[in-house]
Amino acid sequence: MGPVQWGDVPSWVAAIFAGGAAWFAYQTIKSQRQQIAEQQRFIAEQSTNLALERSELCAAAEDRKWAQARQIHMHHRQAGTINDSEGNVIGPDCWIVTVQNSSGSPVHRVDVRFGVAYLASEAYEIPPSAVHGPNPGEPRARPVHLLGAGRAVRFLSQRWSAATVHNNRPCLIFTDDNGVRWEVDSYGKLEEAPEAGST
Known part of the structure; x- marks a missing residue:
């Protein structure tokens, strides 16, 4: 090796x-x-x-x-039509709108608009037991600035012809206790309302 x-x-x-x-x-x-x-x-x-x-x-x-917004209820009906002895309409008609706060908190700036141009002409605070009844209640300024829990308020439109009433259905507008603005149309559709001045 x-x-x-x-x-x-x-x-x-x-x-x-x-x-x-x-x-x-x-x-x-x-x-x-x-x-x-x-x-x-x-x-x-x-x-x-x-x-x-x-x-x-x-x-x-x-x-x-x-x-909370889902617990604010609007009931509305037409009223005040006057008929003559032959059944013809001879008097004006109006909307009667009752708003009930079934939530546990107050709502604010409660108002009702009819169509796109008209606001309620009168507002009355009513006892909750009179939501569907004729109790006229106590007059309030509108918009109703505060509607407490379990309280109710009634709004009246101006008196119009039946056609004008039919074409100007009510829409409830209010602000919940958290500051969100809402609207409920006459068919019960709830949605956030645009802020005033926004497009």
Whole structure:
């Protein structure tokens, strides 16, 4: 056997160390990729959970926002038509609108609009037991600035011809206890009212 080729031994040792370093670097990168993938999955799950929680909170807040407004009720009817002995209409007609606050909090700036141009001509605070009855109640200025919990108020339109009354249906407008302005049309549709002056 001849002498060892030392020049080759350092090359082999360097190659072994380089291979070990490459294997260690590969394992490190593989481990980091797994950690990153796990972190990305965790972040995605947390984002999904947060989005669900946010949507549930928004839905609950929206329900709370509408809760009081849904408890303000408007009852309306036409009245006052006078007929002659032959059944012909000879007198004016008007809307009678009763607003009842069935919520546990007051509402503010309560008023009734008829069609797009007319406001109520009279307002009366009435006992809740008279919501559907003839009790005229106590006169109030309109808009009614405060309608307490469990209270009721009645609005009257001007007296018009039957056709004008028919074409100018009532719309209730009020502000809830949180400052949100609402309107309820004669068919019971509730929606947020645009602020005065907005288009």
